[in-house]
Amino acid sequence: MSITEAQKKQLDEQGCIVIPDVLSDEEIEMYREDILRIAEEEKQSGSALRHSNDHGQHVRWLPNKGEIYDKLVAHPKVMPFFEHLLGPDYTLSTLTSNIIDPGAPDGGYHVDNVLGGMPEPLPSFPLVANSLWLLDDFTPENGGTRHVPGIHLQQIKPPAGTTQHPDEVRLSASKGSVFLFNGAIWHSAGANKTDRQRVALICFCCRSYIKPMFDFVHFLKPEALERATPIMRRLYGFDSQPRPPD
Ligand SMILES: O=C(O)CCC(=O)C(=O)O
Secondary structure, rough: OOOHHOOOOOOOHHHHHHEEEOOOHHHHHHHHHHHHHHHHHHHOOOEEEEEEEOEEEEEEOHHEEEEEEEHOOOOOOOHHHHHHOOOOOOOEEEOOOOOOEEOOOOOOOOOOOOOOHHOOOOOOOOEEEEEEEEOOOOOOEEOOOEEEOOHHHHHOOOOOOOOOOOOEOOOEOOEEEEEEEEEEOEEEEEOOOOOOEEEEEEEEOOOOOOOOOOOOOOOOHHHHHOOOHHHHHHHHOOOOOOOOOO
């Protein structure tokens, strides 16, 4: 699998792209069912990470929650897009998911970790890149991700509390596709005005010299590490660690 020159240009200029047909219908159904099952279990056990005024939930640390999530870590249809933005030695920062419940309001605009904590101007090249793996068709009505194409070129962050932008787009894309974007694109989940949950898997990556958000090196379960190929180990960060004493 590869990335075309036109796709590279779109990522450079717009900062975002939809990669079609990454997941099969069977995979979509399997992942959606499993994420909703884990979300319910986490609610019952009191460990749920609820958000959006209790109208949304994150299920995080997916590699530790099932072998089925291994496939997302080094997916051949998606890796070339991350490599274009972050270089050939990029690493995984998080592997998580986002459920937007009916009634959820628009989220607040943000850029992704680590950019939110950096001074402006933000770097002129991508440090982090995010990808949403759509387990439902995304529409402007059901929480389709709001984003501002091209704003990464301005190297600015949304002022705290920003909820609108004149150039905003609400993502419309088919389930099974992946919406991949430069982390400097202002974005947020949209309001869900339908009666069905909107579900996405999220694979968030960074350059090898950026500190990832999740410490896979120390907290990946032994069985998940055992299943990892050399490329997956690199993505989990094992090849980009600070050195131990001589
Ligand atoms: O779920 C969405 O539509 C947006 C997710 C998001 O804002 C993020 O991963 O930073």
